[in-house]
Amino acid sequence: MNKLSVVIPCYNEEQTLADVVAKVGSADCAGLDLEIVIVDDCSADNSAAIAETLANSDHRVRLIRHPINQGKGAALRTGFTAASGDLVIVQDADLEYDPADYVKLLAPILNGEAxxxxxxRFLDRGATEAHYLLHGLANRFLTGLSNLLTGLKLTDMETCYKLVPKRLLDQITITENRFGIEPEITAKLAHMKPKPRLVEVPVSYINRSYAEGKKIGWKDGVSAIRCILKFNLLR
Structure with missing residues (x-):
């Protein structure tokens, strides 16, 4: 393992994008080279301009722009294809997740344990307390339903922080354009043969409100149920 690719899907995140990229750029990546792939999903604010400035000032940063808005899943599909690292992780463009946790996420893979x-977020008490109650309950329900059909024993299927080798991502065809990508990736990893060893580590989390730009809603929860059933039962 020589390089980590961090894929950042971005839509209207002008307030936080530069800070997130700065934190990613200074994160402990356990000695791996770093690549940052920003996929701007046709933002209506200054996100694309900010991302372009970041790419021009740091050779590790690449910018890909969608001509029309397609959703997080579509942005990740683009980013995963473009990533050149041995390992790939998703980093949302807000400040809910902390890149300081990368070193903890990398350890099980680099040590040959996963x-x-x-x-x-549910293995860290402080992160759990930061959840809004409704979101926390919905997440636990979706994770439980996913576990029932995948045979996994996850506590947080919906997490942004999924660290996956590029070679495995290349074997997955992602079809979901929105937040359904989370159960889709989980199901497709779980049903691979041979089945990858998947472990969880606790990460920090600061939940933001809808007023601060949170985009996922109840319709995405309904869609997640559809995706869990679809990608586990209709393979």
Whole structure:
């Protein structure tokens, strides 16, 4: 393992994008080279201009722009294809997740103890307390339903922090354009043969409100149920 690719899907995140990229750029990556792939999903604010400035000032940063808004899943599909690292992780463009946790996420893979690592917000009491109650309950329900059909024992299927080798991502065809990508990736990893060793590590989390730009809503929860059933039962 020589390089870590951090894929940042971005839509209207002008307030936080530069700070997130700065934190990613200074994160402890356990000695791996770093690549940052920003996929701007046709933002209506100054996100794309900010990302372009970041790419021009740091050779590790690449910018890909969607001509029309397609959703987080579509942005990640683009980013995963473009990533050149041995390992790939998703970093949302807000400040809910802390890149300081990368070193914890990388350890099980670099130590040969796991193939895939998820960062769980529910293994860290402080992160759990930062959840809004409704979101926390919905997440636990979706994770439980996913576990029932995948055979996994996850505590946080919906986590942004999924650290996956590029070679495994290349075997997955992502079809979901929005937040359904989370159960889709989980199901497709779980049903691979041979099945990857997947472990969780606790990560920190600061939940933001809708007023601060949070985008996921109840319709995405309904869609997640559809995706869990679809990608586990209709393979």
């Amino acid at each position: 193939d895939v690592v998820y960062g769980s």
